[in-house]
Amino acid sequence: MADGPVVTVRGEAYREVPPELARFTVTVTARDRDRETTLTKLAERAAAVRVLLDGTGSAVDRRETGDLRVRPETRRATERVVAWHGAVTTTVTVSDFTALGELMLRLADQDQVEVAGPWWSLRPDSPAYREARHAAITDALDRAREYAEALGARVTALLELADTGSERPMMARMAYAGGPEGGTPELDLDPQPQPVHAAVQARFAISEPVLG
Structure with missing residues (x-):
């Protein structure tokens, strides 16, 4: 005192x-009556996104894959499966904003891909x-x-x-x-x-x- x-x-x-960082998400989806076909399509489309990201060199600072979802679509009031839905989301972080717009467009041009963002931020x-x-x-x-x-x-x-x-x-x-x-x-x-x-x-x- x-x-x-x-x-x-x-x-x-x-x-x-x-801002120092920009984050956006890339969500790949697939749908088919057959479960194995859905999973195969999902894996192929996710691999295509990975190849595209691998080709960006140092433009991508970080990428994290998560939120894998596979679910059945059933008829109303029954458990009969009529289709399978699959989705996997990758979060991409970049600090080189000059390549950001082109990268997002190239990813959005892939088959059954949704791109959301960017979200701007500072480093912690x-x-x-x-x-x-x-x-x-x-x-x-x-x-x-x-x-x-x-x-x-x-x-x-x-x-x-x-x-x-x-x-x-x-x-x-x-x-x-x-x-x-x-x-x-x-x-x-x-x-x-x-x-x-x-x-x-x-x-x-x-x-x-x-x-x-």
Whole structure:
């Protein structure tokens, strides 16, 4: 506990920075009356997507395959199977945005493939977060000094500093523009600036105010 006067302030910092990553999903589907045929189609189409991704070289930072679903389609009120549905989803992460639009279009051109995204984000260890936290601390100190100055006092010591949280939203914006007639379509992507927010709560000891 401080023996003298104390000022408590909140420091904040807000930045908008370019995204560092873009993620999108590629879902391959298959349907047939025969289960084995459905699985074969699904495996072949998933393999075609893998081959395409393998050919991108360093354009793809990371890919993760998950959400494999195979389900029967039955007639209403019966258990008679009339068809089998299969789907497998791969999440693709890229940091080279120059190749992103072309890659998504090439994947979407595959048979029975759905492409969704992109979702823009920063890396978990992005320097933008550290810079925002530092700026929030500077803001807290500036505020404390302003209050102390208004009282004819000065800041003498930091008593407590607490991180009150930050926001790391991910947002997406995508624009599609068809290419010339008969030519290859073009996909124009607008990377969405990423808001970075940091806030701290700080308590400072100040010298005796000069009142009156």
